[in-house]
Amino acid sequence: MIKKHHVLATILSFACMSSVIHAKTAEEEGRDFGQNSIESTSSLVNSQNGQNTVPNFSTNAPESAYYQNGMGNVNSIGNQKVTNCQNQNMSGSNQLNLECEAINLVNKSATSRPIYEIDPKKDPLVKDSKETIKVSGESATQASIEGSTNQFCFNKEFDVKPVFENKQCSVFSTSSTESCINKILFTDCISPIKDMICGEDGSGIDHTTLKVTKPFHNSTITMENGFLKIGLFGTDGSKGVHTAEYSFEVKNLESLAEFRLTDFMNNDGSRLYINGKEAWSFNWGGAHCCSGTTNVDLKPFIKEGINTVRLENWNARTDWWTSVNIKTRIACACKKQKVNGCYDKYNPTIKPCKEIKSECKKTIDGECVYEEKQFMCAEKTNVSDCQNLIDAGCSQIKSVCSSKDSAGNCLTYSQTYQCKTSEARKENRRVCVEAKCTDGKCYQESSEPDKDFGQAIAMMEATREAGVYGEKDSTGSLRVFNGEGGTCTVKLLAGHNIMSCCKEIKVDVSKASNNATGSKQTQAMGNNPEQAAQQTEGSTYQYDDLYNDDSMMKNLQGDLTGGWLQCNEEERDLAVKRGGSLCTHARTWCSSKTIFGCTEESRSYCCFKSILAKIINREGRKQLGLSLETCEGITVEQLQKLDFSKIDMTEFQNSVVPKNVDLGDKAEKIRERVNKQAVGGYYSE
Numbered sequence: 001m002i003k004k005h006h007v008l009a010t011i012l013s014f015a016c017m018s019s020v021i022h023a024k025t026a027e028e029e030g031r032d033f034g035q036n037s038i039e040s041t042s043s044l045v046n047s048q049n050g051q052n053t054v055p056n057f058s059t060n061a062p063e064s065a066y067y068q069n070g071m072g073n074v075n076s077i078g079n080q081k082v083t084n085c086q087n088q089n090m091s092g093s094n095q096l097n098l099e100c101e102a103i104n105l106v107n108k109s110a111t112s113r114p115i116y117e118i119d120p121k122k123d124p125l126v127k128d129s130k131e132t133i134k135v136s137g138e139s140a141t142q143a144s145i146e147g148s149t150n151q152f153c154f155n156k157e158f159d160v161k162p163v164f165e166n167k168q169c170s171v172f173s174t175s176s177t178e179s180c181i182n183k184i185l186f187t188d189c190i191s192p193i194k195d196m197i198c199g200e201d202g203s204g205i206d207h208t209t210l211k212v213t214k215p216f217h218n219s220t221i222t223m224e225n226g227f228l229k230i231g232l233f234g235t236d237g238s239k240g241v242h243t244a245e246y247s248f249e250v251k252n253l254e255s256l257a258e259f260r261l262t263d264f265m266n267n268d269g270s271r272l273y274i275n276g277k278e279a280w281s282f283n284w285g286g287a288h289c290c291s292g293t294t295n296v297d298l299k300p301f302i303k304e305g306i307n308t309v310r311l312e313n314w315n316a317r318t319d320w321w322t323s324v325n326i327k328t329r330i331a332c333a334c335k336k337q338k339v340n341g342c343y344d345k346y347n348p349t350i351k352p353c354k355e356i357k358s359e360c361k362k363t364i365d366g367e368c369v370y371e372e373k374q375f376m377c378a379e380k381t382n383v384s385d386c387q388n389l390i391d392a393g394c395s396q397i398k399s400v401c402s403s404k405d406s407a408g409n410c411l412t413y414s415q416t417y418q419c420k421t422s423e424a425r426k427e428n429r430r431v432c433v434e435a436k437c438t439d440g441k442c443y444q445e446s447s448e449p450d451k452d453f454g455q456a457i458a459m460m461e462a463t464r465e466a467g468v469y470g471e472k473d474s475t476g477s478l479r480v481f482n483g484e485g486g487t488c489t490v491k492l493l494a495g496h497n498i499m500s501c502c503k504e505i506k507v508d509v510s511k512a513s514n515n516a517t518g519s520k521q522t523q524a525m526g527n528n529p530e531q532a533a534q535q536t537e538g539s540t541y542q543y544d545d546l547y548n549d550d551s552m553m554k555n556l557q558g559d560l561t562g563g564w565l566q567c568n569e570e571e572r573d574l575a576v577k578r579g580g581s582l583c584t585h586a587r588t589w590c591s592s593k594t595i596f597g598c599t600e601e602s603r604s605y606c607c608f609k610s611i612l613a614k615i616i617n618r619e620g621r622k623q624l625g626l627s628l629e630t631c632e633g634i635t636v637e638q639l640q641k642l643d644f645s646k647i648d649m650t651e652f653q654n655s656v657v658p659k660n661v662d663l664g665d666k667a668e669k670i671r672e673r674v675n676k677q678a679v680g681g682y683y684s685e
Contacts, residue, residue: 155428157427161648163420172383173379174496175379176379177375177494180375191332192333196225204251206250206331217232218234227327228326229325230311234320239315239317245310246310247306257329260327261296263293264293266323269284269288270283270314270324277301280324285314345377351378353378356376359371385502399415405596478636486574489502489591499566502571502603505579606630607631611651616634623646
């Protein structure tokens, strides 16, 4: 006995076979049914049904008078309506008022609104429409072949994600250089001789050191009434030269107010020598008597410590004498008072300072009485190179303290900002679907879009670069997508000014090319590292030979001026590579510091042959849990473990998939370049 479910299965099978065999017949019957329905329905359209169905239906409406078998003239009626509305006092019905408002508006706008002309050759709407018609027509023609399966292509809008880049800056605690003076004051000075004035700061002639070292006849040296008095005389009538020598000690010569010859007595001539030099002479070899006044500054002839004096007399007649009065000060016994002008510099509760220089400007008896000191002192303000990132709309995502004081307070911060390098946008891509055509009518069989072009390019370029740039490490393992380290510095000058050699030199990548064309990029985007790069039509893919071309680097550096001249060659090279988006930050550290924090911060970067190599290395190492502070490549075994679907290729795709290029043509060029394993980027325009 045949079971029921076997019978049911057999029936369903024949039903499916019958459906396949008679598909064309069913389609023809459907078209015949539609045509018959049109004919049967059109007979229902008549006046009687119109009166029954349409409100206010009439075969003789007032407006029919305007028709006049297609030759009706409505100008006169229209002009009359315009005239009536111009004279309308708006006191009619609401319907009439509304009509006149509309007529008056149109009548006035016709003479006042601007006239626009459309150029059919240049207007983008017309041009784009022609291209759309052309593309659609070609696709439709291809797809209309009887029984064929063809692609039907159209443009579709897709969302493109924004691209972000992390950038670094530093916040330094500022400091300043301050000077102060420590000195000793001499107070409560008492003169040992009446009517003698004490010198300032212990200066003056030490009266206890007055001596006649080589006497002749009556030789004297004394201090009285504000003068140092030196003299010799004789009554023996001897003629010729008579000489005596004296000595005294000067203390604190710098502070000695004066040492000046003001008056003298002689018979007949006189000469005065101080420390072996002639300091004054009067009537030498002549005959003259008896006194005179003068005003000779003798301070340039004396020195601190012991001084020697020789006084000579010339006698041409009987008795002889010479005496000089020198106005000066006497060294007195004083109390010493220390004045510490640097007290606050040693008190960290007032201001943290560190002594950096000390110099004694004056000593008395071996004791420093005037000392100048210099200190480096911390300020309560900060200075940073972060402002340009803030102004660019970047967001701070990380802050690390790189230097602390003894109390654990942070003095220097290393900041990380996330900056948007390209905005989210809409992008038109061409999508092709398969179409089945029968009897000139086409049906879409699949709505699947073609593979993502940018992702395909990324995978092809990854294959090419891995083959060209693979290197063996010290263990013999082959590594791909290797990076190279570079370091730059940010210095804090004079405690409050920043000199950064970690800026970027924006590169006009539209003027770069690959090795296949032989042309080189020779222009840095201006001399200002912060100037934005120009945007160009077409692909702006960063060519990988820019990284290795020494002549190109020298050309780029040759255009640099200003602060870049203070940066070394490695820093300038790094600035160019970073400007081409070839580098990522590895780490930051304090490379020079004082008790007030970092005075120099160093930043290291990993730079790669291309944007794609950078993305695969950095994102790949993240997936594998490897350190990002090293620039080494990825082994072949590690590469095989990567999930490329999780690697965001947007930055690379933005550089190779422009809006205005023939993607099919570009894809063919890429295949050729991959086959040849050429060094360089894909595009040569």
